[in-house]
Amino acid sequence: MPGRVIIDESNTFFYGETNLEGVLDLVSRSKKPVQELAWASIGNVLTAIQICEAHDRGVLVPWNSWRHEFYKPMGTLHDADRGGFIFAPEVGLHENVHELDFSSLYPNIICTRNVSPDVIRCDCHSDRDDVPGLGYSICDDRGYLVDVLQPIIDARDEIKAAIRHEKERDDPDEDRLAELEGRSGALKWILVACFGYQGFSNAKFGRIECHEAINAFAREILLTAKQRLEAGGWRVVHGIVDSIWVTPDPDVNDEDREDLQTLATEITERVEIRLEHEAQYDWVAFVPQRESDAGALTKYFGKVAGDDDFKIRGIEARQRSTPPFIEDVQRDCLDRLDTTRSPDAVLGRLERAIDELQAGNVAVERLIERNRVSKPLEGYSQNTQNVAALKRAREQDLAVHPGQDIEYVVVDDEKSSRDRVALAHEEIETYDASYYETQLVRAVESVLSPLGWDRTDIRRELSGERDAVLSSFGASNELS
Structure with missing residues (x-):
């Protein structure tokens, strides 16, 4: 219809992940x-x-990808x-942890190192x-990818500065903040994708x-940061691609330890990409992998210093299907762990919670699982809960x-049939308490695995507590 725009909220990425302002920014x-x-x-x-940049340069746009991979020896x-680069997290609960992030690391590598398809491995150098x-050369001529990304990086930096300024006001304009957050989020997605899209x-x-x-370049930058931070009296407890977590090295005296902000500034000048102090935590817990003692790279939670909130990544409270x-x-358990540091309280x-489930006292609305369908029903080979729901x-x-x-x-x-589940809109009278107890x-x-507990330990402890309760109940009956 002329003069009208229709956005299907059930089939949109950018509008769903940002807002209308983010969509309009990318339209421009x-x-x-x-x-x-x-x-x-x-x-x-x-x-x-x-393509817009190619048109501005007067360059024809290929119909399909045409750049073949250059020959390289097997060693290269x-x-x-x-x-x-990844530094495996030290599983456990660490106190006084600082998180440092390189600002838009991959896009900034492209711009500061002039990494672009038209100049990489050039004949002239x-x-x-x-x-x-790797031994690759990069031409001195400015690559077109730099001209594509630099305006986006600069615009996002300006938007982030405007967000900080707005939040510092006594009476922040929430509508203005929403607009800025939407635009920042939209640009972030483009910057996130620009690296992977090269491959x-x-x-x-x-x-x-x-x-x-x-x-x-990213591996060299993270190694440079690690070495300088450790030389300054800080211990690295985790690092992944563009982020690094440090805590004071217990073997270094406080008076000998260099200021973290000063170190970040020095590293920024050395690598030409801003290293930002993302957050300070009273404590951070790194979670092990399910079937291994090794640390899971993206599963952790921590208490932000001076804040009532937790930063949670990878565990159930962050999973949309939970x-x-x-x-x-789980969030209640985090509160108890923060307050007591005691597994018993958790x-x-x-x-x-298990007693509530087994007694049937949990409203079914609070047990609804939401999962995204990845393929048509005929495309599934296993009888999962999703398949039962689709049937x-x-x-x-x-x-x-x-x-x-x-x-x-x-x-x-x-x-394994469609009777395994009930759809959320149906009238549901019961639920599988054993299944939800397992969840x-x-x-x-x-929550407890950073402290050395696994589900076997939890089950054993729960069984012991229940046996003790039953024994106590029997003894009181005998006395009566």
């Missing part, structure tokens, strides 16, 4: 129509922005086929070794050597397409 940069941009992928929008291929460890085989302007070079009841119990909360939806003539969510309550997890134990295991 990509020249895509609003309704088309709303459903477009990140790579689609990034390509549109790159082995060295190049690596990701960013083939004798140079510009990329650490995508179908990217119009991609080149795998750019992807490899960016990773090589039912509200499970999430609330287990006490778990036991009360149930089909039985009721409800169309659920890939990319959409389906919501349900598990009513009998022993079954509770897993959630509490995430």
Whole structure:
């Protein structure tokens, strides 16, 4: 309809992840129509922005990707086929932890190191070794990818500064903040994708050597930061790609330890990318992998210094499929761990939650699971709960397409048919308490595993507590 724009909220990425202001910002940069941009992928929008730059330069746009991979010896291929640097987290609870982040590391590497498909491994400087460890040269001519990303980086820095300024006001304008947050979020998604898209085989302007070079520079930068921080009296407890967590080294006297902000400034000047102090935590707990003692790279939680909130990553409270009841119990357990540092207090909360479940006192609305459908029903080979829900939806003539969510309550997890679950809109009279008890134990295991507990220990402790309660109950009856 002329003069109207329709955004389908059930089939949109950017509008769902940001807001209308974020969508409109990208419209101005990509020249895509609003309704088309709303459903477009990140790579689609990034390509549109790159095409705009190509037009401004008078460069023809290839119909398909055409840049082949340069020949390289097996040794170089082995060295190049690596990701960013990772320092495995030290599983456990660490106190007085600081988190440092490199600002937009990969996009800034592209801009400060001039990494671009049109200048990487150029013939005019083939004798140079510009990329650490790989021997790739980079031409002195400014690459087009730099001109694509630098305005986005600068715009996002300005928006973030405006957000900080607005929050510092006595009476922040919430509408203004929402607008700025939306624009910042939209630009962040483009910056996040620009690195990976260089390694995508179908990217119009991609080149795998750019992807490899960016990773090589990132590894060198993180190692440089680690070495300087440790030399300044700080111990690294975790590091992943562009973030690093440090705590005071107990073997270094406080008077000999260098100021963290001063170190961050020095590292910034050395690597030419801003190292920011992201947060200080009273404590941070790094979670082990489910079936291993090694630290999970992206699972941790911590108490932000001077704040009532926790920063949570990777565990159930951050997972969109987690039912509200499970999430609330896990957050209560975090509060108890923060207050007491005692597993007993956490287990006490778990036991009360299990009692609520077994007594049937939990409202079914608080047990709804929400999962995203990844393929049509016929595409699934396993009888998962999602499959049972999709079968149930089909039985009721409800169309659920890939990319959409389906919501349900598990009513009998022993079954493999559509009767395993009930859809959220149905009248649900019961739920599978044993299934949700298992989910509770897993959630509490995430909280206690940094302290050395696993689900076997939790089950054993719960069994002992229940036996003690039953014994006490029997003894009181005998006395009476």
